[in-house]
Every structure is written in C-alpha cells, then in structure tokens.
Amino acid sequence: MKRQLVLRLCLTVLLWSVAAAAQSPFAPEVKGPLSQRVVAYQIDAKYDPPTHTVTATETLTYHNLTGQALDTFPFHLYLNAFQPKSTWIHEAHRDGNFRTSSLATWKPEDYGANDVTSFEVVGMGDLTKQMKFVSPDDSNPDDKTVFQVKLPRPVAPGQDVVFKIKFKATFPEVIARTGYKRTFLLAGQWFPKVGVWWHGQWNCHQFHAMTEFFADFGTFDVKVTLPKDYVIGATGVQVSEQDNGNGTKTVGFHAEDVHDFAWTADPNFKVINDTFDGSVGQVRIRLLSYASHERQWQPYITCVKDSMKRFDEWYGPYPYAQITVVDPPHGAGEAGGMEYPTFITGDSGWYIPKGVHLIDLVTEHEFGHQYWYGMVATNEFENAWMDEGINSYTEVKVIDSFYGANASILNWMGAQLGEREYQRFAYLSDPDIDPLYRHSYQDMSMGDYGSISYGKTATMLISLEKIVGEQTMRNAMHTYFMRYRFTHPTQEDFMKTVNEVAGQDLSWYWNQALFGTQVLDYEVLRADSNPVNWFDPNLKEKKGETEYETQVILHRKGDFIFPVEAVVKFDNGDTTYERWDGKDRWVRYVYRKKAQVDSVQIDPDYQVTLDSDYLNNSRTTESHHGAVHKIAVYWMFLTQFLAQMLSWLA
Amino acid sequence: MADDQKGVVAGGFSLLWRRQGVLWWVFAVNLLCGALGAGPAAIRTAHALSHSLAGQKLSDGFDLGMFIELLRLPNVDLWRYSTTSYVFAFLFFLFMILVTGGILESYRQDRRLNTGDFFAASGAFFWRFVRLMLLSIIPFAIVGMIYQALSKAADHIGDRAIADQVGIFLGWGAMLIFLLLALWVRLWFDIAEVRAVARNERGMWRNLWKAWRITWHDSRHLFRIYFCISLVAWVTLVVGLVIWAHLPPTSLPLSFVLLELIVFAQLMTRLWQLASATTWYQRHAEVVLVETVIYTTPHPVEIDETTPPPASDLPPAGPGPELPPAGA
Numbered sequence: 001m002k003r004q005l006v007l008r009l010c011l012t013v014l015l016w017s018v019a020a021a022a023q024s025p026f027a028p029e030v031k032g033p034l035s036q037r038v039v040a041y042q043i044d045a046k047y048d049p050p051t052h053t054v055t056a057t058e059t060l061t062y063h064n065l066t067g068q069a070l071d072t073f074p075f076h077l078y079l080n081a082f083q084p085k086s087t088w089i090h091e092a093h094r095d096g097n098f099r100t101s102s103l104a105t106w107k108p109e110d111y112g113a114n115d116v117t118s119f120e121v122v123g124m125g126d127l128t129k130q131m132k133f134v135s136p137d138d139s140n141p142d143d144k145t146v147f148q149v150k151l152p153r154p155v156a157p158g159q160d161v162v163f164k165i166k167f168k169a170t171f172p173e174v175i176a177r178t179g180y181k182r183t184f185l186l187a188g189q190w191f192p193k194v195g196v197w198w199h200g201q202w203n204c205h206q207f208h209a210m211t212e213f214f215a216d217f218g219t220f221d222v223k224v225t226l227p228k229d230y231v232i233g234a235t236g237v238q239v240s241e242q243d244n245g246n247g248t249k250t251v252g253f254h255a256e257d258v259h260d261f262a263w264t265a266d267p268n269f270k271v272i273n274d275t276f277d278g279s280v281g282q283v284r285i286r287l288l289s290y291a292s293h294e295r296q297w298q299p300y301i302t303c304v305k306d307s308m309k310r311f312d313e314w315y316g317p318y319p320y321a322q323i324t325v326v327d328p329p330h331g332a333g334e335a336g337g338m339e340y341p342t343f344i345t346g347d348s349g350w351y352i353p354k355g356v357h358l359i360d361l362v363t364e365h366e367f368g369h370q371y372w373y374g375m376v377a378t379n380e381f382e383n384a385w386m387d388e389g390i391n392s393y394t395e396v397k398v399i400d401s402f403y404g405a406n407a408s409i410l411n412w413m414g415a416q417l418g419e420r421e422y423q424r425f426a427y428l429s430d431p432d433i434d435p436l437y438r439h440s441y442q443d444m445s446m447g448d449y450g451s452i453s454y455g456k457t458a459t460m461l462i463s464l465e466k467i468v469g470e471q472t473m474r475n476a477m478h479t480y481f482m483r484y485r486f487t488h489p490t491q492e493d494f495m496k497t498v499n500e501v502a503g504q505d506l507s508w509y510w511n512q513a514l515f516g517t518q519v520l521d522y523e524v525l526r527a528d529s530n531p532v533n534w535f536d537p538n539l540k541e542k543k544g545e546t547e548y549e550t551q552v553i554l555h556r557k558g559d560f561i562f563p564v565e566a567v568v569k570f571d572n573g574d575t576t577y578e579r580w581d582g583k584d585r586w587v588r589y590v591y592r593k594k595a596q597v598d599s600v601q602i603d604p605d606y607q608v609t610l611d612s613d614y615l616n617n618s619r620t621t622e623s624h625h626g627a628v629h630k631i632a633v634y635w636m637f638l639t640q641f642l643a644q645m646l647s648w649l650a
Numbered sequence: 651m652a653d654d655q656k657g658v659v660a661g662g663f664s665l666l667w668r669r670q671g672v673l674w675w676v677f678a679v680n681l682l683c684g685a686l687g688a689g690p691a692a693i694r695t696a697h698a699l700s701h702s703l704a705g706q707k708l709s710d711g712f713d714l715g716m717f718i719e720l721l722r723l724p725n726v727d728l729w730r731y732s733t734t735s736y737v738f739a740f741l742f743f744l745f746m747i748l749v750t751g752g753i754l755e756s757y758r759q760d761r762r763l764n765t766g767d768f769f770a771a772s773g774a775f776f777w778r779f780v781r782l783m784l785l786s787i788i789p790f791a792i793v794g795m796i797y798q799a800l801s802k803a804a805d806h807i808g809d810r811a812i813a814d815q816v817g818i819f820l821g822w823g824a825m826l827i828f829l830l831l832a833l834w835v836r837l838w839f840d841i842a843e844v845r846a847v848a849r850n851e852r853g854m855w856r857n858l859w860k861a862w863r864i865t866w867h868d869s870r871h872l873f874r875i876y877f878c879i880s881l882v883a884w885v886t887l888v889v890g891l892v893i894w895a896h897l898p899p900t901s902l903p904l905s906f907v908l909l910e911l912i913v914f915a916q917l918m919t920r921l922w923q924l925a926s927a928t929t930w931y932q933r934h935a936e937v938v939l940v941e942t943v944i945y946t947t948p949h950p951v952e953i954d955e956t957t958p959p960p961a962s963d964l965p966p967a968g969p970g971p972e973l974p975p976a977g978a
Contacts, residue, residue: 182810268812292813330814350814406713413895414712421715428722601703614719615726618703626709627699630902631720631728632692637909639687639735640680643742644916648836649790650746650783 023239025256025342028281030319034257035486038063039218043191047226047265052180054169058191061162062155066197069154073163074134074204075147076215078189081207082112082172085142087135091209095446112172112179116147116192122162124152137206137441145207146195165192174334176209177345181332184266188340189213191261198379198488205381208441210449212373212380212387215259217486225250226265233288233324234263235343257319257486258341259377264288264326274301276308280317283308289327289348296348296359300325303363303402310398314474315371315481323370325363337362339369355412360402361419365395375485383491384440384449385514389457390494394477396420396458420462424609426455431612432517436460437491460513463520463610466603467509467563468502476501512560513610520560522602523616525586526553527568529596544572550591552600556582558612566602570595597621658875658933662926665757666918672753673921677914679745684913687738691731698726711899747783751775753921754847757928771847778846781854786839793831800824830877837876838865840927841935848931864935875926883919887912 026032040063045056064070081088084106092103103110119128127149135143155161169190172179178188195204196216203214220236228249236255243249255261272287285304289297304325308318326345328335336347344366348359368391372378378386396419399408410417430451434443443449465473480489480497495510512518529548533539539546552568561582568576572595580587591597601618603611611617666673698720699705707713721728752772756763763771801824808817842854842861851857865872890912897905 182812290812290814292815329812330817331809350818406711410714413891414897414899415714416711417714421713421718425715425718425722599703604703613723614716615698615702615704615723620701620703623696623700624703624705624709625696625700626900626902627705627707627716628692628696630708630712630905631695631717632688633902633906633909635688635691635731635735636684637913639738640684640910640913641916642735643680643683643687643739644913644920646739646743647746648920649786650743650750650779 023237023254024321025236025254026321027278027283027317027319028321030280030317032256034319035217036065037218037257038065038216039194041191041218041220041222041261043220043222043261045191045222045224047185047187047224047230049183049185049227049230052171052185054171054187054190056167056169056191058165058167059162060165060192060194061160062194063160064155064157067157069156070197071151071154072202073149073151073161074195074202075149076189076193076195076204076207076213077114077116077145077147078193078207078213079112079114079169079171079178080144082110082175083142083144085140086145086207087138087140087143088145088176088207088209090140092446095209107173109173110175111170112175113168113170114190114192115168115170116165117168118164118166119149120164121149121151122164127151135206136204137208140206143206146204148204163194167192174328174332176334177338179334181329181335183268184264184329184332184335186262186264186326186328186332186335186338186345188262188338189260193260196379196488203379203381205441208381210443210446211382211384211441213260214377214379214381214488217257217259217377220255220258220261221252222261222263223250223252224263224265227267229267230265231267231269231271231288232263232265233269233286233326233343235261235324235341237322255342258374260340262340262343264335264343264345266329268329270294272297272301274305276305276318278308278312278318280319283318283320284322285325286322287325287327290329292330292350293327293348295350296327296352299359300327300346300348300363303360304367306402307364307367307398310401311368311371311394314397315394315478316485318370319375320370323367337366339366339373341374342370344369353412355407355410357399357403357409357411360399361395361409364398365391368394368398371481371485376481377486377488378490379488381441382439384453385436385457386489386491386494388453389436390461390477392423392454392458393461396423396462397474420458420609423455423458423462426451427459427610428612429455431456431519435515435517436513437515456513459609463513463562463608464498464506464509466565466607467506468498468504472502473498508561516560518560519558519612520562520608520610521556521558521612521616522562522564522582523555523557523613524552524566524600524602524619525555526551527597527600527619527621529621532592544594547592547594548596550593550597552578552589552591552597553586554578554580554589554600554602555586556584557616560610562608562610564602565604566600567604568600569598571598658871658926658930659878661929661933662875662879662922665760665925665929666922668760669756669762669925671762672756673918676746676749676753676921677917680742680913680917681910683738683742683745687735690734691728694726694728694731695720698723709900709902747779748772748776750779750843750924751847753924754844754928757925758844758847758932775843775847778852778854779843782839782842782846782858785854785858786835789835789838790832793828793835796831797824797828800827833876833880834865834869834873836923837872837927838862840924841865841872841931844924844927844931845935848928864931868934872927872930875930876923879919879923879926882922883916886915886919890915 040061042059043056045054047054080086097103119131120126130149131147133144133147174181174186178186193215195202196214224232225248228247232251234253235258236253238251239254240252241249268290269288270291272289274285276283276285285301287297287300312318320342322342324343327348328345336345338345346359347362352358372391373387380387399419405420406418407416408419409422430448433448434452436452436456440449440453476498479501480494484493499506529550531539531541532547532549554564554566564580564582566578574595578589599618599620603617704716707716720726749772751774752768755771804817804820804824808820811817838861841864842858845851845861846857890908894905894908
C-alpha cells in the first residue's frame with residue numbers, strides 16, 4: 001500500500017514536472033527570474049468580436065523598488081491616442097500620414113479608447129474619482145493617453161501596492177500596431193500600464209505618433225475569453241484552455257521577465273509549429289498565418305530559425321520557451337512589422353517574387369527586437385535609436401549573412417540592392433536635421449525620426465566598424481547585450497560598452513555621429529601625373545621610362561571628421577595605400593616614379609556608409625563608359641517604350 | 651469565321667511585310683526619339699561617372715543603390731532629365747498622328763509611296779486624325795471611369811475576403827476588362843481612320859458614327875483579330891523581359907539588341923493591327939471606289955455600309971491608283 005502510494009506520488013510529481021516544464025515560459029536550461037520584477041499583471045479579459053471591444057479586470061501588483069516612498073502613480077492608456085484631439089493624431093495628421101495609413105480625414109473606424117470604469121487600490125479603497133489625465137510632454141488638455149492617481153498614503157520602499165482596475169478597450173481598425181481587420185485582431189497596448197520609475201522620477205510619456213513604448217519588467221498572467229472557433233496567440237506561453245460551454249473558451253497565458261503583453265486572434269488563422277535548438281535549449285516557433293499565404297510559411301520559419309541562430313551565436317541566447325510569429329492578413333499592414341515580447345508580427349502576401357526579401361527584412365527586424373527592446377529594454381520614447389537603430393544595424397549584419405551584402409534586400413530582374421545601402425539612403429534623406437541624442441518624440445517629423453532612428457544609427461555603427469573592426473563591434477554588441485539584458489540601459493551605457501570593448505575612447509566619434517548632425521563627405525579632388533622633366537624641349541614620354549610626379553589631393557568636403565583610407569594605383573601595377581586622419585580640409589600626396597597614376601579611391605570597400613557621396617570617392621585618369629552606356633541603353637529603352645505606348649493613342 | 655479571321659490576320663501580316671519600309675521608318679524615328687530622350691541623362695551620367703570607379707557597381711551588375719545615388723545627389727539629379735524623355739515620347743506621339751495617314755494610304759494602295767506622296771497623304775489626314783484623337787478621349791475616359799469603378803468594387807470585395815487572392819484576381823480582372831475595352835475603342839478608331847483614308851472622309855463625327863456601325867456589326871470578328879495581335883505584343887514583351895533579366899549583366903550589346911527588339915515588336919504589332927484593319931476593311935466593310943483620290947475627289951460616292959456584299963463580289967484587293975505628286 002505504502003509502495004503504491006509512493007509510486008502514485010512519484011507519478012504525480014513526474015506529471016506535474018512535465019506539465020510545468022511544458023508551460024515554463026523559459027527555454028529548458030534557463031531558470032528565472034531574469035529581471036528585477038517590478039510589476040505583476042493578472043488580467044481577465046473578454047473579447048467581443050462584433051464590437052471589437054475587450055472588457056477586462058486587471059490586478060497589478062507593483063513592487064516599490066525605487067528606494068523611496070511613492071504616493072503618485074502614472075498609467076498609460078495608449079488606445080486613447082486614437083481620438084481626434086489626441087497628441088498622437090495631431091502629430092500624425094501634421095506629418096501627413098502614419099506608415100501606410102492616411103490620416104487626412106477622420107473616419108469613425110479610426111476611433112479607439114481605453115475607458116477605466118473602476119480604479120481601486122487594495123487597502124486604500126476606490127480611487128476612480130482621483131484619476132486625472134496629464135500631458136507631461138505637450139500640455140495638450142485633450143490628450144488622454146496618460147492618467148495619474150495620487151494615493152491617500154504613500155507606498156513605502158520595498159512594499160507592494162495592488163491596483164484593481166476595470167476597463168474597456170475599444171480597438172480601432174488596425175493602425176499603429178493595434179486593432180482589427182475583419183475577424184483579425186491584434187491587441188497591442190490594450191491595458192492600463194504603469195509608468196517606469198527611472199532616474200529618480202516617473203517616466204510616463206504621452207503616446208506619440210513617432211515613438212513607441214517603455215515599461216518595467218515583470219510577470220503576466222492573462223486569461224482571454226473569446227469565441228470558441230478563434231485561434232489565439234500571445235506573449236509568453238499558453239498555460240490553460242477551458243471550454244465555457246456557451247460558445248466561448250477561456251485561454252490562459254503566462255509570461256515572465258517581459259515588459260508588455262500582446263495577443264492576437266482570428267478564426268481563420270492556420271498554426272504552423274516548429275522548433276529551434278538554441279544554446280540554452282529548444283525554443284518553440286509558433287507561426288499564425290493564413291491558408292492564402294501558404295507559400296510564405298516556410299520562408300517565415302526559415303528566417304526565424306536563421307535569425308535565432310545568428311543572434312544566439314553573435315549576441316547571446318534567446319532565453320524564452322517560445323516565439324510567436326503573426327503573419328497579418330491582407331489589408332492589415334498596420335499590424336505588420338511590430339514587436340512585443342516573445343511575439344512579433346511580419347509582413348507577407350499571397351505572392352512575393354523570389355529575390356524580393358520582404359519577409360526576411362521584416363521578420364528578422366522584429367525578431368531582433370526581442371534583443372533590442374525585449375530584453376535590452378531601452379526607453380523608446382526618448383532613445384529610439386537604441387532599439388530601432390541598433391536593431392537596424394544587427395539587421396544589416398544578419399540579413400547580409402543570409403544573402404550577401406550587395407543583394408540582401410533585392411536580387412530581382414537583374415537589379416540588386418543591399419540592406420546597408422537601404423539604411424544609408426534612409427539616413428541621407430534627412431542627414432542634418434536632428435541629432436540622435438535628442439528625445440525621439442521631439443524629432444522634427446516622422447520622416448526625420450525614421451531617417452535618424454533607423455537609418456543613421458545603422459549607418460553610423462557600420463561606419464564604426466571601419467574604426468574598431470567588425471569582430472570588435474560584434475564583441476561589443478555581445479557584451480552590451482549580456483551586460484544590459486533585462487535592464488533599461490542609457491545611451492551612455494552603450495557608448496561606454498563600445499569604448500571599453502574597443503579599448504579606445506571613441507568620444508570624437510560619438511560627438512559627431514550621436515550628439516551632432518555633421519555630414520561626412522570626402523572626395524578625391526585631384527589625381528594627375530606630369531613628367532618631372534616637363535621643361536625639357538626634347539622630352540618624349542615613354543611608358544616605364546619617363547619619370548612622373550604624381551599629385552593626389554584628398555579633400556574633406558563635409559564637416560564630419562573621419563580617418564580616411566585611400567588606394568592609389570599606378571599604370572605599372574603599383575598600388576599605394578594612404579591613411580589620412582581626415583582632420584584638415586585637404587591633404588596632398590606626391591609620388592615620383594616611372595609610372596602615371598591610374599586611379600585613386602577613398603574607402604574602396606564602401607565601408608564608411610556615412611559618406612554622403614560615393615561618386616566623388618574615386619577618380620580615374622582614363623574614362624570608363626560601361627556604366628554610362630548601360631544607363632543610356634536602359635533610359636533609351638524606357639523612353640522608346642513610353643513613346644510607343646503613347647502612340648497607341650494616336 | 652475562324653479561317654476568315656486567320657486570313658485577315660495573315661493578310662495583315664503579309665501587308666505589313668510587303669510594306670515593311672514603313673515599319674523600319676517608324677522604328678528609326680522611335681529609336682531617334684529614344685536616343686534624344688536619353689541623351690541629356692547619358693551626358694549627365696558620363697560627367698558624374700566617367701572618371702569615377704563608382705560606375706563599376708553599375709557596369710558589373712546593376713546595383714540599385716548606385717543608381718539611386720545618381721538620382722539622389724543634387725549635382726547629378728538624373729530625375730530632372732526624365733522631362734526630356736517625356737518630351738520626346740510626346741513628339742513621337744505627334745509623329746505617329748502625322749504619319750498614320752501616310753501609313754494607311756500606303757497599306758490601302760499596297761505599294762511603296764515615295765517620300766513626297768507619303769507625307770502628302772500624311773499631311774492630308776493630319777488634322778482629321780488630330781480630331782479623331784481628341785474625340786477618342788471621350789470613350790477612353792469612359793473606359794477609364796469604368797475601370798475606376800471596377801477597381802473600386804474589386805477593392806471593396808477583396809477587402810472583405812479572407813484570402814488575398816480574391817482582391818488581387820478581381821483587380822486583375824478589372825485590369826483585363828479595361829484593356830479589352832480600351833482595345834475595342836482602339837479598334838473602332840482604327841476602323842474610322844482606315845475608312846477616312848479609304849473614302850477620303852472629311853467629317854469625322856459622321857465617319858466615327860459609320861465606323862462604329864461597321865465595328866459593332868462585325869465586332870466579334872474584328873475584336874478577335876485585334877486581340878490575337880495584341881496577345882503577340884504582350885507575349886513578346888513578357889518573354890523579352892524575362893530573357894533580358896537572365897542576361898549576364900556585363901553583356902550590354904546583347905541587352906541593347908534585346909531591348910530594341912522588344913520595342914520593335916511592340917511597334918510591329920501596332921502596325922500589324924493597322925494593316926489588318928485595312929485588309930479587313932477592303933475585304934468586308936465597303937466597296938472602296940478606286941477613284942477615291944485624296945486631293946482631287948472631295949465627294950466620294952456614298953454606299954450602303956450595313957449590308958456589305960459577299961467577299962466574292964468585291965473587287966480584288968490590289969494597288970489603288972497612283973497619287974498625284976505632292977502639291978498637285
């Protein structure tokens with residue numbers, strides 16, 4: 001009997017362990033906690049598809065780890081951004097549009113809201129009437145994306161406070177990473193979220209059109225009740241599913257050491273499962289897509305696995321048990337290309353030509369955010385370059401490793417485009433408007449924000465490789481990730497890490513690239529050879545015998561100072577490498593040899609992507625017409641084709 | 651009917667072949683317009699790239715990044731030169747309006763006109779064809795509006811469907827309908843042009859109305875002819891571009907020849923349509939009086955167009971009378 005009891009007990013423990021392992025939010029070899037858990041959210045939500053609303057009860061336990069008593073708490077209500085007088089709409093309308101959405105006119109389906117119907121603090125009573133909307137960034141009285149509550153008594157350091165919040169979330173037709181499209185729903189930024197105590201004060205910005213989010217790490221236990229036929233995916237791992245017997249089901253999710261929670265649902269989702277064997281164990285890949293996108297399923301899975309492999313090898317392990325990848329339906333482009341912890345959305349379609357690497361571009365970028373945002377949780381309101389930009393840099397490195405640097409975005413119909421060029425052009429569209437250091441939500445416009453946050457950062461870090469070396473840069477990124485994962489690092493933390501790993505003070509570089517708006521442009525101003533005995537009336541020039549004096553002048557056209565490498569080639573095959581510190585406005589190199597200069601080229605490998613003009617980086621003494629002829633032939637064809645099309649009307 | 655249709659298509663091609671000089675001239679002018687349209691951009695590119703190694707990225711492949719660099723840099727700014735291309739494309743359009751009269755007269759007579767005769771015929775019909783072209787804006791605009799409506803409906807339905815394909819296929823369907831309707835309008839106006847030349851018609855409204863009746867009456871037959879020839883144009887375009895995309899990036903001469911062949915095929919199919927329309931008109935639509943001489947017979951004899959005589963009763967298609975010398 002006793003033996004039987006022990007056996008039964010062992011079996012129970014084993015089953016419980018297996019179940020617990022299956023539901024663990026971490027990869028097998030990872031044990032939590034990984035972060036300083038400030039918040040613990042428990043949310044019971046009910047989704048009503050016809051009205052695109054969620055009614056929910058949220059219990060938030062806040063651990064006061066600030067070291068001081070707190071009596072005021074600010075909360076984000078992001079969905080209130082989708083109202084005509086909000087700061088978000090004002091900014092998006094001011095700049096013409098938001099991503100793919102035109103906001104020239106207001107439509108009823110653009111409306112979204114977070115209505116808090118009850119706000120209670122355990123032990124302090126109902127404080128609903130104490131809620132007060134604040135606009136710390138622009139004093140807009142009509143913006144309702146942040147509210148704060150003053151408690152009757154402060155929460156002492158080290159103590160917990162429990163908030164019980166009842167709210168209703170109304171989703172807009174999909175925009176800015178959240179909302180519905182037909183039966184599809186992407187529920188992002190859908191619940192009241194507390195601000196972050198950072199550097200001795202609350203950091204709780206209003207929702208801005210340009211920038212994204214910032215939140216504390218913690219745990220999430222979320223239950224969503226929705227129609228039984230819906231397929232749901234979310235941050236973390238699914239831990240329960242219950243049939244409610246009334247045509248609905250309740251699905252439970254659990255996540256640890258994350259700072260946000262998003263979910264998606266659609267009865268038309270198809271689920272594709274796969275796994276990735278990482279350095280800390282197996283990770284489940286769960287792709288939610290559509291039958292009409294079937295031919296894209298494999299590219300998605302391949303891209304996620306390859307990206308995970310590169311990140312694991314280069315930067316550090318992915319510690320979670322699962323990554324959920326959402327392929328939004330057609331018409332829901334605004335839901336695409338977004339990141340939430342352990343949950344990303346991609347972008348695809350029924351048909352994408354082979355050689356157009358759209359899926360890789362978006363999926364890799366969003367996966368990269370699991371590192372640069374998800375784990376290294378920087379302040380996206382203020383330092384967007386630290387998530388979008390650093391992520392764009394690693395995107396270049398990873399995608400280049402898939403397809404090669406010259407064709408990593410496009411290799412189609414005889415044309416190629418590399419990712420680094422794409423980022424460079426993004427940067428050069430607005431190179432001297434805003435410094436990276438400026439708070440991102442204060443950038444001049446959305447176009448400028450994109451140009452600087454994404455393009456300039458990637459371009460600046462690629463160029464930095466020229467100074468410190470590619471491997472050193474990779475080591476620096478690895479160190480930065482391992483050191484600052486599950487924290488909220490600052491710009492100074494990043495610079496300090498790179499300086500340290502590179503073993504040099506790079507302030508001169510940060511001052512220009514990060515704090516300044518200087519533009520880099522070096523050119524070959526002159527390259528010519530003249531006979532040394534030019535004055536000799538009997539001089540007959542003969543190759544290999546006549547001595548020439550060659551002059552090469554390099555010129556710093558821009559105001560960005562950067563060390564320059566130049567290759568000087570002579571017509572006898574000699575090659576000379578020059579290195580100039582680039583500080584003066586120009587430098588002259590003089591050579592005397594029995595050969596004439598053939599070509600001079602600055603940065604022959606096109607590594608200094610900050611350079612704003614590639615055409616003037618080289619000079620040849622002989623003219624080369626290959627490219628000119630090609631452009632002439634293509635241009636001519638297009639003109640002829642247009643002409644014959646037009647003549648069809650004659 | 652199918653044999654008859656094949657006969658007209660083949661007859662049209664045969665006529666095109668016999669009068670191939672016209673095609674070569676049209677192609678030569680198109681080539682010239684292309685060269686002049688591309689000239690300023692090529693000169694600008696040469697200025698920027700001839701002494702720069704950056705051009706290697708374009709000559710060894712086609713690095714879109716380097717091409718964007720040429721468009722982007724203010725000191726090069728290739729976009730600016732697209733205006734020249736538009737101007738020369740428009741000039742070619744005007745040229746085609748001008749010479750269509752000569753082309754159709756050459757086809758009608760099925761003989762090589764000397765330069766003077768050719769341009770005399772061209773000049774004689776120029777303003778009439780300008781009027782026709784202006785009138786064609788109305789049906790083309792209507793077709794455009796139909797396309798807009800269909801496209802909007804396709805978007806509306808597609809937006810509500812789960813699968814992307816619904817919207818995409820409906821959109822393609824709308825585009826196909828647009829192309830077919832536009833082709834029908836082109837056919838109608840081509841018949842009007844052929845008829846205007848054959849009958850030296852001066853009243854374009856009346857001519858258009860009669861051409862409508864002719865085209866409508868034998869719509870299926872005529873449309874098949876035009877559709878078959880258009881299909882050749884579309885297929886050669888697609889096949890040509892696919893081959894071009896697979897050419898080695900450094901084989902520029904081959905690329906040039908292929909791209910020119912594509913343009914040539916487009917122009918050829920267009921003239922093939924005109925030749926076929928002429929052939930069909932001469933065989934089926936009306937008895938064309940041989941004394942129709944453009945400059946000397948202002949009032950050709952009207953005949954009933956609604957009941958064309960059987961083909962066997964028609965006079966044999968052959969060369970018409972000699973045109974008087976230019977300026978006569």
